[in-house]
Amino acid sequence: MTVKTGDTGTFGASASSSTWSWHPHLPLSGVPYWDWPPRPLAVVKWLVAYFVRPTDRLLCLLFALVIGFWLQPVTEAQAVLSADWMLRVFLRNALALAIVAGGLHLWFHTFRCQGSDFEFDSPDPGRRRGSRFFLGHQTWDNIFWTMVYAAPVATAWEVLARVMYARGVFVQIDFAAHPVWFVLLFPLLTLCQSAHFFVIHRALHWKPLYRWVHAVHHRNISPTSWSGLSMHPVEHLLYFSTMAFFFVLPSHPVHMLFLFFFQLLAAPSGHSGFEAVSIAGRRVLSLDAFFHHLHHRYFECNYGSGEFPLDRWLGVRHDGTDEATGTLRARRRTPHQA
Ligand SMILES: [Zn+2]
Ligand SMILES: [Zn+2]
Numbered sequence: 001m002t003v004k005t006g007d008t009g010t011f012g013a014s015a016s017s018s019t020w021s022w023h024p025h026l027p028l029s030g031v032p033y034w035d036w037p038p039r040p041l042a043v044v045k046w047l048v049a050y051f052v053r054p055t056d057r058l059l060c061l062l063f064a065l066v067i068g069f070w071l072q073p074v075t076e077a078q079a080v081l082s083a084d085w086m087l088r089v090f091l092r093n094a095l096a097l098a099i100v101a102g103g104l105h106l107w108f109h110t111f112r113c114q115g116s117d118f119e120f121d122s123p124d125p126g127r128r129r130g131s132r133f134f135l136g137h138q139t140w141d142n143i144f145w146t147m148v149y150a151a152p153v154a155t156a157w158e159v160l161a162r163v164m165y166a167r168g169v170f171v172q173i174d175f176a177a178h179p180v181w182f183v184l185l186f187p188l189l190t191l192c193q194s195a196h197f198f199v200i201h202r203a204l205h206w207k208p209l210y211r212w213v214h215a216v217h218h219r220n221i222s223p224t225s226w227s228g229l230s231m232h233p234v235e236h237l238l239y240f241s242t243m244a245f246f247f248v249l250p251s252h253p254v255h256m257l258f259l260f261f262f263q264l265l266a267a268p269s270g271h272s273g274f275e276a277v278s279i280a281g282r283r284v285l286s287l288d289a290f291f292h293h294l295h296h297r298y299f300e301c302n303y304g305s306g307e308f309p310l311d312r313w314l315g316v317r318h319d320g321t322d323e324a325t326g327t328l329r330a331r332r333r334t335p336h337q338a
Pocket of ligand 1: 217228271292296
């Protein structure tokens with residue numbers, strides 16, 4: 001599950017943790033939206049870095065612009081459900097998942113093209129085998145849940161959104177008439193997605209729901225890109241329900257597609273187990289995956305993405321340091337304080 005984080009070590013003070021093969025600067029720093037007194041310049045600087053530096057998030061934005069304006073725009077014909085256009089949307093999503101999740105898996109794990117550069121865990125193939133996995137291996141298990149469930153459920157949400165735009169139920173705006181709202185809606189969407197993700201994810205850790213639904217995702221203690229959307233279909237249904245934002249937010253289909261790809265494709269990249277794609281030791285594409293990787297290792301922390309800091313406000317944020325791990329373990333020993 002996604003989960004691009006607003007929490008990044010990029011600007012943090014340097015500390016170290018002995019439990020990782022590689023980690024970003026620690027403690028992970030927060031997002032300046034929430035600083036008090038307000039620091040508007042820091043917010044602008046952070047937003048520029050967030051959307052302009054080379055990241056998987058930027059690629060999702062470019063992909064949304066190309067699909068939404070050129071390759072597969074919303075058309076009036078999509079007011080009516082038809083196998084023709086719905087199948088093309090499904091095939092595009094399935095193909096995009098296969099290329100992104102499959103490509104990153106081959107790059108990082110199969111051929112180990114960048115070795116251990118920016119890798120959080122030391123390589124241990126044994127962690128990714130076992131009877132808990134379908135066909136006894138994490139990769140086959142993850143491919144199964146992703147291609148059999150994630151691709152169709154995600155497509156169903158996109159189809160719903162396209163029908164709503166085509167029928168005029170979603171209020172559609174354009175850049176010329178509303179330039180400020182058009183631009184600001186992109187960061188507003190990632191902020192809303194962050195809050196939404198925390199809420200559904202925290203609910204999925206309620207024991208009955210965890211056992212029935214979320215345990216599928218947490219089979220992956222050391223996730224790879226195929227793990228990002230390796231979830232029970234009920235979780236897919238909740239995860240992509242962010243498409244319902246557009247019932248109340250006037251938008252253009254490229255906003256919907258940006259949020260959609262941000263969840264569909266940045267979930268695989270954000271579970272790669274690496275902080276960045278690198279060539280010859282140089283970072284070429286940041287994935288900002290550490291905050292959620294901490295959740296896969298320690299479970300009872302970092303339910304959100306950090307951009308909307310509900311983890312911090314509720315005392316369950318893990319900033320990556322050994323001290324935070326100690327605090328978490330102490331909380332487990334005294335559950336009445338949790
Ligand atoms: Zn996850
Ligand atoms: Zn979880």
